[in-house]
Amino acid sequence: MSEVKDATLCGNCTECKYDCCFSNRHCGDSHIFGLLSPEELHSLMDNKRQIHFRPGETIMKQNTPLTHLVCIKNGLAKVVSEGPNGKNLILQLIKSNSIFTGGGSIVDDFRHFTVAAVTDLDCCFIDTSRLYNLLTKNSAFSIEILKHSNSQHMKMLGTLINLSNKYMPGRVADTLLYLKNNIFEKNPFDFVLSKQELADMSGMTKESFIRSLKEFEDSGLIHHTRNTIEILKEIELTEISKNG
Amino acid sequence: MSEVKDATLCGNCTECKYDCCFSNRHCGDSHIFGLLSPEELHSLMDNKRQIHFRPGETIMKQNTPLTHLVCIKNGLAKVVSEGPNGKNLILQLIKSNSIFTGGGSIVDDFRHFTVAAVTDLDCCFIDTSRLYNLLTKNSAFSIEILKHSNSQHMKMLGTLINLSNKYMPGRVADTLLYLKNNIFEKNPFDFVLSKQELADMSGMTKESFIRSLKEFEDSGLIHHTRNTIEILKEIELTEISKNG
């Protein structure tokens, strides 16, 4: 983890014009930061720092105090719930231009998840107390934050309900479709994730994941090499996902 | 489902003094409604109606449009995710004086869960558009709503992570401790829930739940009759819950 050159510090607004949250004024699909006035935005971004992470590095650690939100400029991150007995569950992946609030914000102010870099990644940290301060001042902004928060949790619940309702093939199908349609958005796609990580996304052991993948390959539903997966029969795969 | 006498309609503020959300001005542990001015509260409760439900009746049905929030005055409700293949998962129970927003509010405005009465139950419905209207006007209120929303989801995620990380004995132990400490708050406790429902809370079949319960009985951890459960060794049970 290494800090980037001074220019990324928002000393004044002209300089940070090209900075992630400021330049395009949104994170992900919800245009959260677009609702702020230049002054408000400045107050939020004032002491923001952009940090680079290497693959595998931890960005936020579960159970530590939640003092900052993270805003991902580019790269891919994973949200992991570290269970007892070393059982990890990857709840979601976070792409470029996304803000991640971490769920516990406002409630108990500690992190319920670990967030780690999957690829090389640049992100910035936003002081939660500055954010909370804005919530009282700009209601359109706070509604957008509420919306973002609810949206995140609904997605996460979707994942988790899938995990507890479906057998392995359904869960693997879910993971593959999620990777293709939501994360990499092409087919075939290269994946940076290890088989262990894919298994952690699917709530199973890596051995089981590999076996399931092999069955899909044998049935002609997918084609995979070491680092790429191609979905050949998406409809059938969707059907498997539905039926659990 | 039957509507109660006119007095519960908030025609004017004097009359609804004893009504759930108005009289004590809070729902559950977060004093959400206490942050509203009398006028704001009135605008929210204006067309509120209190409805009685019989055990088993559906209060909100999954996948229907989310037009109202529900505020439970007394009785016990269950929040159910209805999965494919008829597999239900009870995500949480809701006690008296709780507001339930249903998660999808503001985001997609349809219900992601079914809510059903477990016992006889009185609740009132609050128009979401009126609530959203207040969000823009009263920032303290909207922050409290955000807090409540986050809190709900964190609890739900806790449940679901338990479900996907633990083996059956751990999940059953969780359910028993949850019932004792969070819902009925006494020991032994009578439970109104069927074994099927307890199994749905624990993410397993009723047969598996019963077997697990029997093992706990044989080990002297609990004592249970048809409709009551007594936790005899809470520390051991907590240990089982932790170890999965």
Place this chain on the structure above:
DNA sequence: TCATTTAATTGACATTTATCAATAAGTTCC
């Protein structure tokens, strides 16, 4: 009260999934 229905329990068995061990393939570093 008895007949009918529903819920709870038990047992035998099949299926799903994890675990452990062994091997193969790829990476890294010198």
Place this chain on the structure above:
DNA sequence: GGAACTTATTGATAAATGTCAATTAAATGA
């Protein structure tokens, strides 16, 4: 290029859990 290490794969087996059928107990309603 090769040793040391990590990751991926496969197989054999055990453990966890679900399914199905049979039985018992309780609740309901005429």
